[in-house]
Amino acid sequence: MKENMLVMNKKNFLGAVCMAVAFAAVTTACGDGTTRSTGWEFSRNMYDPLAYNPDQPNNNFKNKQTAQTPPAGTIPQGFEKFADEYSNTPEDYQKAGAELTNPLEVNEENLTQGQHLYLVNCAVCHGAEGKGDGSITKDRSITDSRGTRQLENFPNPPAYGRSSGANSSRGGLMADLSAGKIYHTIYYGLNTMGSHASQLNPEERWKVVMYVQELQKK
């Protein structure tokens, strides 16, 4: 009988412990899991780099930035002096269009990479097929903490395809743009399009040009 009592007590006790832990776990798991603070940190200096990270403030430079723009007239490895020879004028656009040709060989590898770069960097406005119907040109709405609202439509760029018969703002059909003209536009931007020179290196730009010239045939 006494043993039985003990067993009962043990069960009760274990039950109580389980309940207590469950209660504690539930009460400490409140909130949506996000916080404005990093919480406790142990030896923070092991997280902070000795060398400067590119995005870090830096008192050694006048503008207090670590990432500096390269000195004027210098070119990164693998880049060419495009800006020296062709400036951002309609005349030099025509000149680039007449003089430059794509230095890369048209093959499947380059085209696939060109397509990928096009989808990442251009399709958001120009559309996946180059029809000038990218996702930000379409009607779309958002629901967030500010409520539901319509987002602004970006103006449609002209389509590349021959079948569209769209005109370039600098004359001629979009489908007739030469490689050099497309390259000039990627480098400097045109009308509402900004310069994409900082996002694509020369080789990548030529790959995009190659893919755009494929889209022109459509």
Add this chain to the structure above:
Amino acid sequence: MRNISSVLGRFAKSISVSLVLLFAVTMSSNAQDAKEGAALFKANCTACHKVDRKMTGPALAGMSERHSEEWLVKWIKNSGALIASGDPVANQIFEEWNKVAMPAFTQFSDDQIKGIIAYVKEEEAKAAAKSAGGDGAGSGAAASSDANTLMIIGVAAILLLAIGVIVILSRVIRTLEKVIANNAAAIEAAKARNEAHEESGKVKFAQKFLKNKKLVGFTALMVVALLAVLGWQTMWNVGVHTGYKPVQPIKFSHQVHAGVNQIDCQYCHGGAYKSKNASIPSANVCMNCHNTVTAADHYDGETSPEIMKLYRAVDWNPDTREYGNNPRPIEWVRIHNLPDFAYFNHSQHVSVAGLECQTCHGPIESMEEVYQYSPLTMKWCVDCHRTTEVNADNKYYDQLIEAHEKLKKGEKMTAAMIGGLECGKCHY
């Protein structure tokens, strides 16, 4: 006085609105033209023009006052030819807009162009009515200034009332104090009795509680368990920033940009596929779209205050559409931070392993504010590396297999042949 002037102002505004509307109605005599013009305008003009705002080309509002219809038709049909013909107005505009040529629209008939002009006039009138509506909001502002005077009167009334109440209350207090002073002895006695009673009640409860050993034991257990769980969680989360969501200098929403707009992650974070660092985009990347996108629809025609922060950072003047020479960096707060002793390379995971950004960063496309999704602990890395299968269709492994074959054959192999001369092996 203010009331009279605001009433007059409202009257004048409503008259001007009705005049503008009347003007619009009389001018767009052929609504069909304007309708066709609307379709043509949207298909051909919106890439460079807005009615109320400068874009690549000038704002179109008021163009019919500035130029004759005949001139506008000539200009739209072939601005280049008009400039070449030496037309002084055409040349002046061309120079003013840095020789940005407007493409020729020779495919349009004169009537079609007149339709477009009619549409622009209609839009102009609508915008004027809207801004008059804004003046409606302005008259609303006048109304709110009326409301302000009302409020001031109300506040004054409340103050007066409060002072009155205070005066009355202080009198009541004084009389009550007198009563207390008169009956001090009786009150003391009553107090003592009350306290004894209350105390015995509390003591009784405490005694009952303490007698119930089970209850005491259980309460103690709860407290211990709570502290233990809290302590356990705190200790395990030292240096783990899961859920860290700092306030950023600009309320940039990934939900808008990556989610709804479907802008590819790599459009902005271009380093992710070719470098160690995914890179925070420089502000010129933002300006690729935001030289046009101002979210003015949601801010009564003004640029969104958050986008204004971007304009200040790149020193862009949205009215003249020119950059100044005093840019200031946007100081984003870093969220994901690996300790400096751990090496991590984005391109290795994005380009070679082909991981989606969401695998580590979570549902970024639905985050209005970004928070850290993964713990970024060593265990987290190791757990994934233990189960991830290697994609051996990769030139790196060709070289590895080649090296093994050579070793098997007993050929001589130097460190240089297996990448021992790569700069990064020593200078990282």
